[in-house]
Amino acid sequence: MELSVNVAKSFGEFTLRADFTLKGDRLGVFGASGSGKSTLVNLLAGTMAPDDGTILLDGECLYSRSERINVPPERRRIAMVFQDPHLFPHLSVRNNLLYGYKRCVPEDRRIELDSVVEVLKLADLLDRGVSNLSGGEQQRVAIGRAVLANPRLLLMDEPLSALDDQLKFQIIPYLKGVCEEFAIPFVFITHSLVEMRLMAERVIVFEKGRIVQQATADQLARQRMGTSQVGYINLFRLKDSRRVDGLTAYRWGDGELLLTTGPTGEEGLFELSSRDIILFKRHPEAISARNLLQCRVVSAFEVGNRTGLELECGGGRLVAEIARMAAEELDIREGGEVFAAVKASAFRKLG
Amino acid sequence: MISFTPADIDAIRLSAKVAVAATIISLPFGCAVAYLLTFVKFRGKIVLDGIVNLPLTLPPVVIGYLLLLLLGKRGWIGSLLGAAGIRVIFTWEAAAIASAVVGFPLLVRSIRIGMEAIDERLIHASRTLGANRLDTLVTVILPLSARGIVAGSALMFARSLGEFGATIIVAGNIPGVTQTIPLAIYEYASSPGGERAALALCFVAIALSLAVLVFHEYLGGKLGRRK
Numbered sequence: 186m187e188l189s190v191n192v193a194k195s196f197g198e199f200t201l202r203a204d205f206t207l208k209g210d211r212l213g214v215f216g217a218s219g220s221g222k223s224t225l226v227n228l229l230a231g232t233m234a235p236d237d238g239t240i241l242l243d244g245e246c247l248y249s250r251s252e253r254i255n256v257p258p259e260r261r262r263i264a265m266v267f268q269d270p271h272l273f274p275h276l277s278v279r280n281n282l283l284y285g286y287k288r289c290v291p292e293d294r295r296i297e298l299d300s301v302v303e304v305l306k307l308a309d310l311l312d313r314g315v316s317n318l319s320g321g322e323q324q325r326v327a328i329g330r331a332v333l334a335n336p337r338l339l340l341m342d343e344p345l346s347a348l349d350d351q352l353k354f355q356i357i358p359y360l361k362g363v364c365e366e367f368a369i370p371f372v373f374i375t376h377s378l379v380e381m382r383l384m385a386e387r388v389i390v391f392e393k394g395r396i397v398q399q400a401t402a403d404q405l406a407r408q409r410m411g412t413s414q415v416g417y418i419n420l421f422r423l424k425d426s427r428r429v430d431g432l433t434a435y436r437w438g439d440g441e442l443l444l445t446t447g448p449t450g451e452e453g454l455f456e457l458s459s460r461d462i463i464l465f466k467r468h469p470e471a472i473s474a475r476n477l478l479q480c481r482v483v484s485a486f487e488v489g490n491r492t493g494l495e496l497e498c499g500g501g502r503l504v505a506e507i508a509r510m511a512a513e514e515l516d517i518r519e520g521g522e523v524f525a526a527v528k529a530s531a532f533r534k535l536g
Numbered sequence: 537m538i539s540f541t542p543a544d545i546d547a548i549r550l551s552a553k554v555a556v557a558a559t560i561i562s563l564p565f566g567c568a569v570a571y572l573l574t575f576v577k578f579r580g581k582i583v584l585d586g587i588v589n590l591p592l593t594l595p596p597v598v599i600g601y602l603l604l605l606l607l608g609k610r611g612w613i614g615s616l617l618g619a620a621g622i623r624v625i626f627t628w629e630a631a632a633i634a635s636a637v638v639g640f641p642l643l644v645r646s647i648r649i650g651m652e653a654i655d656e657r658l659i660h661a662s663r664t665l666g667a668n669r670l671d672t673l674v675t676v677i678l679p680l681s682a683r684g685i686v687a688g689s690a691l692m693f694a695r696s697l698g699e700f701g702a703t704i705i706v707a708g709n710i711p712g713v714t715q716t717i718p719l720a721i722y723e724y725a726s727s728p729g730g731e732r733a734a735l736a737l738c739f740v741a742i743a744l745s746l747a748v749l750v751f752h753e754y755l756g757g758k759l760g761r762r763k
Binding site: 227230231232257258259261262263264265267269271273274275284285288289330331334340 | 655657658660661662663664665666667668671675676679680
């Protein structure tokens with residue numbers, strides 16, 4: 186999918202100016218609240234008209250002021266998932282799901298109710314009203330409703346922000362799952378770097394109504410590790426666990442990671458801050474941290490007055506962060522060897 | 537003992553007929569105007585809002601007189617209808633039109649309150665899921681403003697039952713033709729010995745009003761629970 190946008194829109198003091206072309210099926214828009222992300226979403230969906238400019242989706246003009254084109258939202262085939270589910274309260278789950286499907290011309294229908302119900306595990310909910318569903322169930326129905334409209338682009342405007350952490354990371358696999366399963370390109374809008382890294386590849390960054398950067402989600406996370414309070418968040422999707430003396434050992438690369446969280450037996454998503462990794466030049470004799478990983482330095486980069494290190498250990502990748510002085514003492518060079526110590530309790534389970 | 541003359545029965549039947557007709561003919565216009573005022577940006581919105589609400593504060597007699605000018609033989613609409621062989625003035629239809637105009641602001645206000653309470657994002661959701669404006673109106677906006685529509689219709693119906701000033705001017709006070717309950721009460725009250733009959737009709741008016749209110753509460757509660 187190729188999305189080419191060059192628009193301006195003002196409300197009072199605030200002006201949004203966006204000029205970008207993005208290619209790819211997993212796009213992200215990142216920015217703090219009030220940066221203009223949601224305005225951009227509305228302009229793309231057609232629920233708001235720009236003051237000026239053009240919007241092209243895969244070469245088709247959706248809006249052009251000079252050519253007086255403004256395709257109405259119902260003909261754009263761009264579906265939305267909002268922060269809150271916004272299900273139709275007067276319709277059952279089934280009729281919510283089918284709302285867009287019924288309005289999609291038969292030639293464009295390639296996603297069917299049954300398959301979406303299966304992927305999103307909605308079978309037991311179909312004949313219920315929407316008001317007595319839990320928050321996570323409602324958001325799954327909202328995702329299904331958008332997907333069943335058989336859109337050529339799915340806009341997700343902070344779809345996880347209203348959910349608590351646990352639910353959030355339960356929903357992410359569904360979101361990714363449906364988009365991958367049915368090959369729907371999407372634009373994912375969020376102010377959370379972790380969500381962005383889990384969902385999107387190419388990302389544009391908004392600040393005060395302007396685009397300040399285009400990067401990959403991971404590049405963005407590395408750049409921001411210096412200013413972020415939690416540093417860089419290493420994400421691990423781990424499975425194959427076994428209990429070892431009160432801890433849980435998960436397979437990671439060629440080796441194992443020992444964690445205090447668990448045991449679940451199922452796959453889990455864990456985070457580890459770059460600041461919770463201690464580096465040694467040589468193998469220490471004995472250490473309380475339960476994970477001691479022999480690593481190769483892939484790259485070193487400056488972040489503020491600190492040094493970020495990308496490490497490779499047994500097929501896995503880690504990003505650590507140390508003071509510049511420490512980097513000199515450790516004699517960090519690309520290709521050099523270090524030992525990374527991580528406490529088993531430093532890992533946090535996300536979902 | 538309350539007893540009714542055939543003329544009283546006619547008045548009760550006519551009141552109900554006029555109120556039902558006024559409510560039914562106003563409903564589509566009421567929904568359309570409430571929709572325009574709530575969701576559509578256009579020039580002259582304030583003017584439309586003003587005109588719609590004017591009957592709320594204007595004396596009904598004034599409305600009746602203006603309708604008489606409009607619908608009379610030489611009025612804009614009256615002359616057109618006259619050419620087609622239709623006479624409206626001094627018929628029950630005129631009473632229905634008068635009631636509709638007087639009750640219209642109440643209807644529009646209620647529907648508008650219902651429509652304004654709808655989350656805009658639901659409408660955006662509907663549009664991005666492929667529904668055009670009309671489709672969205674029918675499948676999302678109207679069902680979700682059902683409470684406002686029911687409340688407005690009940691108010692409109694009750695207001696029509698009580699309509700007097702505008703009706704007596706455009707429809708007159710012809711027993712069996714245009715004499716509704718209020719007009720019949722007026723006639724009894726202004727003729728000697730009519731007190732008992734006037735009181736009997738008053739009870740009917742009270743009973744009808746109560747019935748409308750109870751129905752309104754019942755439906756409102758039912759729709760409220762569904763949300």
